[in-house]
Amino acid sequence: MNDTHKIVSGITITVSENRISADEFNYLTSQVGWGTRASYIVEEALQNTAHSVSIYADNKIxxxxxxxxxxxxxxxxxxxxxxxxxxxxxxxxxxxxxLLDKINEYKQMNSDIRTYLGASKGKEQFYEKFGFKTRASADLGEGMILF
Ligand SMILES: CC(C)(COP(=O)(O)OP(=O)(O)OC[C@H]1O[C@@H](n2cnc3c(N)ncnc32)[C@H](O)[C@@H]1OP(=O)(O)O)[C@@H](O)C(=O)NCCC(=O)NCCS
Structure with a gap:
């Protein structure tokens, strides 16, 4: 676990790596309208995660x-x-x-690492700020998903 403290927009925050609990994850997903999952499912997903970043203010995620x-x-x-x-x-x-700092660390092993994401509708411009392009504008085929 690695913690960094800083002030962003006047808020004192702690940036922590690989720290989140299943309860905290469910708290966040419910806050942004994505609902919750059974703790055992979230715990397994978090355990199988390559790397994560949690932000805390006043000790709350x-x-x-x-x-x-x-x-x-x-x-x-x-x-x-x-x-x-x-x-x-x-x-x-x-x-x-x-997350991009961590990806740059991984790039020391393979500079060609490919990073994908699936933006929620209306959130594309947020990710464009970090250099992400839609696959169509990168002249690639559609991203696809299996439900
Ligand atoms: C999308 C989300 C993560 C952005 O986080 P945030 O802390 O509100 O965003 P920031 O304040 O860091 O904004 C950074 C920049 O992105 C822009 N931005 C944020 N959300 C945006 C959106 N939906 N569309 C376009 N631009 C957006 C901001 O205007 C800001 O631009 P600026 O630097 O030029 O002023 C947040 O709104 C969120 O959690 N939404 C609900 C969950 C969700 O949809 N997550 C994305 C899943 S793909």
């Missing part, structure tokens, strides 16, 4: 993001969440920059 994948050839950015009360205060940027 306010934001999160994680990387899944093989850390070498393919990575996926998942579950970027900021609780509504703290949205629009650059916390999302902190989460993304912390």
């Amino acid at each position: 306010i934001g999160y993001g994680r990387l899944i994948g093989d850390k070498t050839i393919f990575l996926y950015i998942q579950d970027i969440m900021v609780v509504p009360e703290y949205q629009g205060k650059k916390i999302g940027i902190e989460i993304m920059n912390a």
Whole structure:
């Protein structure tokens, strides 16, 4: 576990790596309208996560993001969440920059590592700020999903 303290938009935050609990994860997903899952399912998912970043203010979780994948050839950015009360205060940027720092570490092994994400509708512009392109604009085929 690695903690960094800083002030963002006047809020004192702690950025922690690989720290989140299943209860905290469910708290965040419910806060952003994604519902909750059984704890055992979330625990397994968190255990199988490559790397995660949690943001705390006053010792309470306010934001999160994680990387899944093989850390070498393919990575996926998942579950970027900021609780509504703290949205629009650059916390999302902190989460993304912390994940991108980790991706740059992985790049020391393979500079060609590919990082994907599936943006929620209307959130594409948030990710474009960090250099992500839609597959169509990168002249690639559609991203696909199996439900
Ligand atoms: C999307 C989300 C993570 C952004 O986090 P945030 O802390 O509110 O965003 P920030 O304050 O760090 O914003 C960073 C920049 O992105 C922009 N931005 C944020 N959300 C945006 C959106 N939906 N569309 C376009 N731009 C957006 C901000 O205007 C800001 O731009 P600026 O730096 O030019 O001022 C947050 O709103 C959230 O948790 N939403 C609900 C869950 C969700 O949909 N997650 C994304 C799943 S793909």
